Amino acid sequence: MQISVQIVVRTEVDEQASVTEIAHLEREGFDAGSLGLHLDEAKALLGRLQRSMIDAQAAEAIARVSVCPQCGSRLTVKGHHRLVYRSVFGRLSIDSPRLYQCRCSGSGRRSVSPLASCLRERTSPELQYLQAKFAALMSYGLTVRVLGEVLPLEHVLAATTIRRRVATLGRRLESSRAAVAVEQRRCTDLPAGRCNIPQHSIVRAVGIDGGYIRLAGHSSRQDGWFEVIVGKSLRDDGSGHSFAYVHTLEHAPVDRMLAFLAQESVAADQPVTFLSDGGDTVRRAQLDFGDCGDCVLDWFHVAMRVQNLEQMIKGLPDRDERPSVDVLIDVLRRAKWHLWYGCPYPALRRLEGLSWELDADCSLEEAKLLARLEEFIGYIENNQRFIVNYGDRYRHGEPITSSFVESAVNQVVSKRFVKRQQMAWRPAHAHDLLQVRTAVLNEQLRSRFEQWYPALAASNQAHHIAA
Known part of the structure; x- marks a missing residue:
């Protein structure tokens, strides 16, 4: 049996469709080893399909921008250079011409690179998402090996690249959180306190605890650690979301808590209980949250x-x-x-x-x-x-212990930073990775990417409709 896979491309600038063969497969017999596509064949097929699609898209875009929109004359080409674009289906080199602007624009002999202007980011959002998600769950070296096994990348990823990707994404998540906190501050006047009328909240309590991470460059077991604050919400349905940060790098804990409560759909005037074990660091963290809620010592x-x-x-x-x-x-x-x-x-x-x-x-x-x-x-x-009336809270079914957050410390910090890893971290990089890891564990990273890249949300919605 011989199987040919072809791609047919129709564009607005070409009257005739182009047909390109991207795979030719042969099969003999009928057994478990010959049924369907092999992984290597599928990776090669997807890589060639990606290359054909991007080449067609780039050709159509160049054809559109090569004509002056005012007078309709064709623009002069100054030269060519290559753009490298990395996607989940491989690294591709795209021909990017540099064009002189038309004389009718009055800008002289200035030149522009249209494709470079449109393609600000040279890594696809899906590849960024996969790199960050796997790096949040396992070590950077293991992330490189896993992605190399399942994706037709056609090039070797580097652990340093993954590390930089996580750091950039962590800072971007922090910027998004700061924007949410600014919006929340507009809805309430924090110095005036919260509303005195109690309202029902889906979040029963927020637990705060601390975990320790080995500090890079220090061999001492006493001084070679820094502390991370981890929090988790306790909801009516038993679920909850987590947050974490390096407390020495947090300059606006109130904003962080406001953004977290907004993420949990808790209004700014709804009462929230903060539970902690009473340690020095978590006690200061609770006080830093200001008037975001009532603090209770864990019974x-x-x-x-x-x-x-x-x-x-x-x-x-x-x-x-x-x-x-x-x-x-x-x-x-x-x-x-x-x-x-x-x-x-x-x-x-x-x-x-x-x-x-x-x-x-x-x-x-x-x-x-x-x-x-x-x-x-x-x-x-x-x-x-x-210290509150624990007996009264217990009789009314209100939480009095922070046991639910202790598992969050193990999940957020220990499994990735400490246990079996024996890694050492710089506080700034650990802080960035904590933002990515909590977004992954909360199942919110994909939605963040869809907010930043609406095309991802559109393609995901179309996939569900087709399914």
């Missing part, structure tokens, strides 16, 4: 610290000079009861009274317990403004 971290203290008390040796272990545990549980009902001040008094009963010089166990207790007291003091 799970409070309860776990209390449980840890209780276990340490049970391991204390008996001593006549201080109350028994049962009495100490009872004081600790009463402090926990006060915290559960949003009363940090009596809880702090009970915890301080408990610390007075301990003597660090008596035993090593009491010294460790006293140090841990003092750390817990400082933790409560730093976060007492974020």
